[in-house]
Amino acid sequence: MDYVEYYALKLKENNKLFSQHKKFIESQYKGSSTLFRNSYGKGEEFKKNARTYLKSMKLI
Structure with a gap:
């Protein structure tokens, strides 16, 4: 049984x-x-900051 x-x-x-x-x-x-909201902000700001972070980590 799982x-x-x-x-x-x-x-x-x-x-x-x-x-x-x-x-x-x-x-x-x-x-x-x-x-995540405290780390990256809200709305468009969140998208921009999250992408910047992911690019800096070479994940995108």
């Missing part, structure tokens, strides 16, 4: 796991979003 199958079975048994997992994902998303 992880996904095991997790699906556990969700069937205990639906609270879903809400915990959802909260975890949302907090990770919010943290990442804040980190």
Whole structure:
């Protein structure tokens, strides 16, 4: 049995796991979003600054 199958079975048994997992994902998303916004700015400024950084790292 793989992880996904095991997790699906556990969700069937205990639906609270879903809400915990959802909260975890949302907090990770919010943290990442804040980190990137603070690092690169917003909107067009974000695109420009992110591209500049990626070019400096030779990733694009």
